[in-house]
Amino acid sequence: xxxxxxxxxxxxxxxxxxxxxxxxxxxxxxxxxxxxxxxxxxxxxxxxxxxxxxxxxxxxxxxxxxxxxxxxxxxxxxxxxxxxxxxxxxxxxxxxxxxxxxxxxxxxxxxxxxxxxxxxxxxxxxxxxxxxxxxxxxxxxxxx
Amino acid sequence: xxxxxxxxxxxxxxxxxxxxxxxxxxxxxxxxxxxxxxxxxxxxxxxxxxxxxxxxxxxxxxxxxxxxxxxxxxxxxxxxxxxxxxxxxxxxxxxxxxxxxxxxxxxxxxxxxxxxxxxxx
Numbered sequence: 530x531x532x533x534x535x536x537x538x539x540x541x542x543x544x545x546x547x548x549x550x551x552x553x554x555x556x557x558x559x560x561x562x563x564x565x566x567x568x569x570x571x572x573x574x575x576x577x578x579x580x581x582x583x584x585x586x587x588x589x590x591x592x593x594x595x596x597x598x599x600x601x602x603x604x605x606x607x608x609x610x611x612x613x614x615x616x617x618x619x620x621x622x623x624x625x626x627x628x629x630x631x632x633x634x635x636x637x638x639x640x641x642x643x644x645x646x647x648x649x650x651x652x653x654x655x656x657x658x659x660x661x662x663x664x665x666x667x668x669x670x671x672x673x
Numbered sequence: 674x675x676x677x678x679x680x681x682x683x684x685x686x687x688x689x690x691x692x693x694x695x696x697x698x699x700x701x702x703x704x705x706x707x708x709x710x711x712x713x714x715x716x717x718x719x720x721x722x723x724x725x726x727x728x729x730x731x732x733x734x735x736x737x738x739x740x741x742x743x744x745x746x747x748x749x750x751x752x753x754x755x756x757x758x759x760x761x762x763x764x765x766x767x768x769x770x771x772x773x774x775x776x777x778x779x780x781x782x783x784x785x786x787x788x789x790x791x792x793x794x
Contacts, residue, residue: 536700536735536793539717550711569723573703573712576719576734586734600765601739604794628720628732628767652710656782659726 535587535607539575542585548574549581553621554652556664557633557644567662569652572624580623583614592627621646642666701733701789707772707782714786727772727780728760731787736765738792751785765794 532538555570579585587609595604615623625634625644633644642664653662681688701717707729712721722730737745740763747768749757755774762769770787771780 534735534793536717539734543716554710566725568725569710571705571710571712571721571723573715573718573720573734575715579734595736595766600741600744604736604765607735607794624720628722649710656708656726659782662725 532610535585535609535611538585538611539579542579542582543575546575546578546582549577549617550574551577551617551621552649553617553646554649555621555625555629555644555646556652557629558641558664559630559633560637560639560641560643561632566660567664570624570628572621576624577617577620580615580620581617584611586611586623588612589623589626593631596631696792697790699788699790700735700737700793701731702787703731704784704786705729706784708784724769727782728769729771730762730767730769731789732767733765733789736794737789738765738794740764745789745791747787747789749785749787751783753783755781755783755785757785757787 551572553572556567557570558567559565587606591606591609595606598604629644637643645664679691681690682694699716703715703718703721704713705721706713707723707727710723712718717734718731719734720732722732724730744765745763745768747759749770751757751772754776755772758771758773760769760771768789772783772785773779774781
């Protein structure tokens with residue numbers, strides 16, 4: 530039996546799975562743009578539901594290989610055989626590798642902490658100075 | 674999952690090729706609350722990245738065929754007199770938007786919804 534196109538599986542999963550709001554967020558900074566504020570990656574609830582259920586998402590290595598495929602050229606991930614169920618923590622790691630540049634999660638060799646996975650409660654609710662947010666470098670602290 | 678393999682769809686009076694439906698449906702959408710930092714409704718979105726005041730990026734689970742205006746087209750809405758702008762940062766797998774108040778030309782944090790049409794990879 531064919532597994533079809535990824536978008537078809539996503540539409541089917543959205544129809545049958547309840548969305549799951551993650552309890553995690555990913556803070557990251559771009560080392561190539563040190564003046565930019567820290568970014569906050571927010572997992573999508575339908576993506577999380579599909580990841581936790583399994584048999585919807587392709588292997589993460591297909592996304593990583595597709596990053597070197599020029600836009601407009603055929604991609605591997607939409608047609609790859611789906612992987613099984615993940616835990617929430619595995620799904621967050623999958624998202625980090627999929628949606629954050631490898632220059633941040635894989636290749637950075639500096640001393641500064643430029644990425645942290647944190648509970649959603651630790652993201653500041655006061656956005657008055659949002660464009661000044663940076664990852665706090667003190668141990669056990671993540672306030673902006 | 675069952676598959677209907679038909680060439681045309683009709684309401685009894687008007688008939689259109691199935692391709693009109695397949696090609697005409699939105700391939701991604703998201704309602705994102707920048708203040709609460711949460712995605713509420715969505716399709717084909719893996720995550721949304723909060724990049725700063727009024728600025729965020731859609732990351733697509735299933736990539737589009739390309740990154741340019743011939744590959745994707747967007748429409749969006751948000752409360753009040755604000756508008757959603759495309760920042761110019763786009764790839765087959767992501768698109769960055771910002772919410773702008775045209776009267777002040779300043780960006781602002783608020784809810785917004787965006788749909789994306791185009792061809793998938």
